[in-house]
Amino acid sequence: MALETTLVYSDGVPIPFTCAEADDMTKGSILLLTDPMTAAVTTGDTDEIAGILALDKVGGDGVTKCAVHRKGIFRGYAGAAGVTAGEAIITDTATGAANELVDADVNSEQIVGIALETATDGETFLFELKPMAVDLA
Numbered sequence: 001m002a003l004e005t006t007l008v009y010s011d012g013v014p015i016p017f018t019c020a021e022a023d024d025m026t027k028g029s030i031l032l033l034t035d036p037m038t039a040a041v042t043t044g045d046t047d048e049i050a051g052i053l054a055l056d057k058v059g060g061d062g063v064t065k066c067a068v069h070r071k072g073i074f075r076g077y078a079g080a081a082g083v084t085a086g087e088a089i090i091t092d093t094a095t096g097a098a099n100e101l102v103d104a105d106v107n108s109e110q111i112v113g114i115a116l117e118t119a120t121d122g123e124t125f126l127f128e129l130k131p132m133a134v135d136l137a
Contacts, residue, residue, distance in 0.1 A: 003099040004028025005052050005074040008126060014054035014067035024059035028052060030091055030099050030112065031068060033131075039068050045094045046110045049131035072129050076101050078119035085118045089127060101127065107136050 005028045017039040019025065031039040033050035042049070052074060054067035079092030079100035088104040088111045096102070101112060111132045119125035 003077040003097055005030065005076045005099060007069065007072055008075055009073040011071040014069050016065045017050055017068045018064060019057055019066040021062060021064050022059050023057060025053050025057040025066065027054065027056045039066060041098065042091050042093045045091055046108060047091055048110050048133055049112050051131055052129060069129060070131060074127055074129055075124050076127050078102065078121055078123050078125055080121045082120045083115040083118065083125055085115055087115050089113055089115050109134050109136055
């Protein structure tokens, strides 16, 4: 995988989430949340966000728990639409590359966090990780 996020300032201890034993996941990957408290690599533009993977997970290693950051300041990559300082951000995985982020659309319900810098397609920027869901429907 490419374009993984990088932890710049920690704001808490990673939390153990369940993960598939067969999954190969790279440190810094943005993770999708599924039930029950299970994390996998994000695959869509508006996935429910578990957080960011704290350590590499090797597929077939017998491990079914992975460490997930739920808070902190990270350096990430802007998708095609870019990001704006102070705006909520969402994943751009389905239309962009894995781990890319863009400004949230109006009425976006699955927020990754808040952009702390403005960036255009492919540029890196700082963001605050604040995974949350807003039920607007």
